[in-house]
Amino acid sequence: xxxxxxxxxxxxxxKDRRFDGVFYTAVSSTGIxxxxxxxxxxPKLANVTxxxxxxxxxxxxxxxxxxxxxxxxxxxxxxxLAADVAGRAMRLIADxxxxxxxxxxLAQRLGYSARQLNRLVTGSFGAGPLxxxxxxxxxxxxxxxxxxxxxxxxxxxxxxxxxxxxxNDTIREVYAATPTELRGRRGGPHSAGTVTSGSIATRxxxxxxxxxxxxxxxxxxxxxxxxxxxxxxxxxxxLSLPHGPGxxxxxxxxxxxxxxxxxxxxxxxxxxAPALERTRRLLDADCDPVAVDEQLGGDPxxxxxxxxxxxxxxxxxxxxxxxxxxxxxxxQVSVAGARTLAARLVADLGEPLDLAxxxxxxxxxxxxxxxxxxxxxxxxxxxxxxxxxxxxxxxxADGTVVLDRSADRGDVRxxxxxxxxxxxxxxxxxxxxxxxxxxxxxPTDVGVRHAADRLGIDAVEQSRHWSPWxxxxxxxxxxxxxxxxxxVSTKKES
Numbered sequence: 001x002x003x004x005x006x007x008x009x010x011x012x013x014x015k016d017r018r019f020d021g022v023f024y025t026a027v028s029s030t031g032i033x034x035x036x037x038x039x040x041x042x043p044k045l046a047n048v049t050x051x052x053x054x055x056x057x058x059x060x061x062x063x064x065x066x067x068x069x070x071x072x073x074x075x076x077x078x079x080x081l082a083a084d085v086a087g088r089a090m091r092l093i094a095d096x097x098x099x100x101x102x103x104x105x106l107a108q109r110l111g112y113s114a115r116q117l118n119r120l121v122t123g124s125f126g127a128g129p130l131x132x133x134x135x136x137x138x139x140x141x142x143x144x145x146x147x148x149x150x151x152x153x154x155x156x157x158x159x160x161x162x163x164x165x166x167x168n169d170t171i172r173e174v175y176a177a178t179p180t181e182l183r184g185r186r187g188g189p190h191s192a193g194t195v196t197s198g199s200i201a202t203r204x205x206x207x208x209x210x211x212x213x214x215x216x217x218x219x220x221x222x223x224x225x226x227x228x229x230x231x232x233x234x235x236x237x238x239l240s241l242p243h244g245p246g247x248x249x250x251x252x253x254x255x256x257x258x259x260x261x262x263x264x265x266x267x268x269x270x271x272x273a274p275a276l277e278r279t280r281r282l283l284d285a286d287c288d289p290v291a292v293d294e295q296l297g298g299d300p301x302x303x304x305x306x307x308x309x310x311x312x313x314x315x316x317x318x319x320x321x322x323x324x325x326x327x328x329x330x331x332q333v334s335v336a337g338a339r340t341l342a343a344r345l346v347a348d349l350g351e352p353l354d355l356a357x358x359x360x361x362x363x364x365x366x367x368x369x370x371x372x373x374x375x376x377x378x379x380x381x382x383x384x385x386x387x388x389x390x391x392x393x394x395x396x397a398d399g400t401v402v403l404d405r406s407a408d409r410g411d412v413r414x415x416x417x418x419x420x421x422x423x424x425x426x427x428x429x430x431x432x433x434x435x436x437x438x439x440x441x442x443p444t445d446v447g448v449r450h451a452a453d454r455l456g457i458d459a460v461e462q463s464r465h466w467s468p469w470x471x472x473x474x475x476x477x478x479x480x481x482x483x484x485x486x487x488v489s490t491k492k493e494s
Contacts, residue, residue, distance in 0.1 A: 008050045011036045012043075017207065018290050021073035024051045026062045033057035038068035055135035056126025063176045071139040071174075074205050075286040080436040083409055085110055086124035089117060090132065091405040094280075096273040098133035099160040100242060109406045137161055138174045140273055145171075145182045147202050152179050158200065158269040199357055200272060203259040204250075206285045209293075209311030212252035212260065214479060215283070218315050224339055226346040227322070229360035238353060238361045239275055239318055243268035245351075247359045248279050248318075260285070265357040281316035281405075281436060289313075292469045296476065299465060301455045305476040312479065314471045320403025320434045321396050322365040324416075327426045328389045329381070341381060349374070368396035388421025395419055403434050432471055441470040451477035 011019045019036040026033040027043045033051065034040065051057040054064070054071045064071050075094070079087035089110060092098075097106050106129055107117040118128045125132060141159035144150055150158065156167035171179050220230040229236045233253030239246040244267030251261040260283055264275050280286065289311040297306040306312075317323040325345070330338035349370045350363035371393035376386030395401040401415045409431055416427040425444055432440040441463045442448055452459035459477070466473040 003050075005045075005050065008036070009045050009048070012038075012048070015039065018288055020070075020207070021286070022076045022078065024054055024057045024070055025049075026051055026057045026060065031062060032065045033062040033070055034065040035068045035070040035073050038065060038070070040065070040067055051126050053125040053127055053132065053135070054139070055131040058135055058138075058174055059127050059131050064174055066175070066177075069142075071135065072143065072205050074207055075280075077286055077288040077291070077438075079286065080438055083405075083435075083437070084124075085112065085117070086121050088406050088408075089121050089129065090125065091277070093129055093132050094136055094273070094277040095404075096160060096242070096271075096277070098129055099137075099270075099273070103129045133160075134170065135174075136273070138170050140276065141167060141171060141179075142175065142182060143202055144200070144272075145179050148200055150200065154269060155179070158272040160270070160273050199263065199265050200269070201261070201263045202276075203256075203261050204276065204280055204283060204285055205258060206260055206283065207287065207289055208258060209289055210260070211309050211311045211313060212255060214309050215313050215315055216252040217482075218475075218479075222335060222339065224326070224342040224346060224365075226343060226350060226363040227361055227365050231360075236359060236361055237318065238364050239271075239278060240364050240367075241266070241268075241271035241274055243271050245353050245355060245364055246271055246275050247353070247355060247357070247361055248275060249359065250279065250283065265355055265359055267355060278318040282318055284313035284316055284436075287313055287438075292472045295469055296466060296473055299462070301457045301462060302466070302473060302476060305480050308483075309476065309479055312472060312475055314436075314438065314475055315433060316436060317433045319365060320430070321368045321371075321393075323434050324392050324396065324401075324403055324430055325365070325371060325389060327429045328385060328392055328421070331385055331388070331421075331426065344380065345371070368393045372397045384421055388419070391419045391421060392416075403430065405436060407435070409435050409437055432474070438471045439468040441466075441474055447478050447481055448474065451480050454480070 008023055012025055015037045017037040023036065024033050025036060026049045027047055028049065029043065029047045051060065079090055089106060092106055092109060097109065103114050107114040110117060121132065122128050137160045141155055144155045144158060153164055156164050161167040161170070168179065171177070171182065175182060216235055219235050223230050227238050234249055234251050236247060236249040239248055246267065247265040249263045255261055262279060264272060266272065266275065293306050293310055296302045326338060326342050329341045345366055346363050349366035352363055353361065372390060374390065376383060376390045379386040379389065395415070396403065401412060403412065412435060413427045413431060416422050416430060417424070425442055428440050428442055431437040443460045443463070448459055463470050463473065
């Protein structure tokens, strides 16, 4: 969109928050860049240039606006909608792959040469992988400076910087302020005492409306003892991260507008960036709820559901191995039955957490290698399903199937369907929750059929009009099963 100057300028004049994170407005007369909804006086059209990323604006010599904090916006919903190479690269950059493996490692994950990848990413975002990773580090560091009492050394390494000097230089260049000035300007909690680098309280930006309570309800019904816990207004789960285990707790019911407060407990502070990115996936933080609700709300059958739950999100997941295993466990059984089977696997094969801190989860979900090593005949489930679980685990362990957002969705689906015991429902459910596909529909799901019957619609025919947001329509249909007068589904997804 950033190439359509007139459309971008109309969005800036209207202070339209829907476009925050989709493009950035750089003002030549001030030398700063802003989000489209910045409350400052609208600059003259002759003085503005539009960029597709904060990194592109920074690379062009602009610094971040101190009023609207443009780098703190959610990501563009186009990354998941298009799911092209550049969008998948952006997800991996946010996950910290460049810091861990370099640009060559990022390119290898995506199946391109470093030169090809740099050209593709620069063409889409106006900056290469290194510049995008640098912008992400700066944004993470600013949030930590302003919202935690961590020492600046801890902030630097948690954000992914290789040295204190690099951290200081980047902050001064991007924000035209020192870390001390940032903390003082925003009234950070540095005077409230000290914290250890293992426990970090911060926040994740989301677009409003955000149906946090409904998201919490979805996760609570499916929570597995040991790896997940739910309380009044909050959800907590364990995380398997590159440098060690972690735990995240998100506050979904009572939160400030535009943010979801979260607390991370990490074995290694370097894992903050991937922990944040995986939590963003869980929350569907980059969704454009207004665009989704406008399209789905235009359907007479869905309109009452959309009005009842504005800003409904598609619950993502933090671990592809776990979700794939749970999808297999959920075949032909109730949600409660799938939870029981998953909890048994966690108790038998999960790795106990060795983390200090106040959290209720106790284990990591079993690894693909641990699941693949189990004799299917020993599992307390039908033999065919046990063999399907073993086949999926083996494919994930040897890399035949890769369940992160670096992979092409069509290729992942085809590889899953080649495995014994994996049908379209399971493959599409994985795409729906792990790969972030916004346009998945499960017409054979019993819950979907019950909801469609209650609405008096042919779900298969009607769903054609819901594209490219059929995943959100699916969540609305499932959620409607809890409304008064709805029949109880005998089998829903796990």
